[in-house]
Amino acid sequence: MKTNKELVGASTALLILSVLAREASYGYQIIRSINEQGEGLFVWQEGTVYPILHKLENDGYVRAQWQQAETGRERKYYYITAKGRDALVDGTRQWNEFHQMILKLAGQTNG
DSSP states (O other): OOOOHHHHHHHHHHHHHHHHHHOOEEHHHHHHHHHHHHTTSOOOOHHHHHHHHHHHHHTTSEEEEEEEOTTSOEEEEEEEOHHHHHHHHHHHHHHHHHHHHHHHHTTOSOO
């Protein structure tokens, strides 16, 4: 079953920050990691991630650094910043609160 694009779109920045909280990564590797972890719920293409990475960089949530890969090719690696970690914690809290509200309204919790 595919997930609604609007739900995925609203969570894109949090998903990227979550990947970068584990380790620095470059764009294609981020896409591959999220697609694998998503287990078929959605599939991202390159055009999905790069605009979000640029916004996260402009907002100070990630920093970018060109590095030479094992292949000798230059890749732009992204690193989460302290501000990005704070945003991830806050965004995850908000997402969990919203998720709990949906469950409550749908009658799926006892709260």
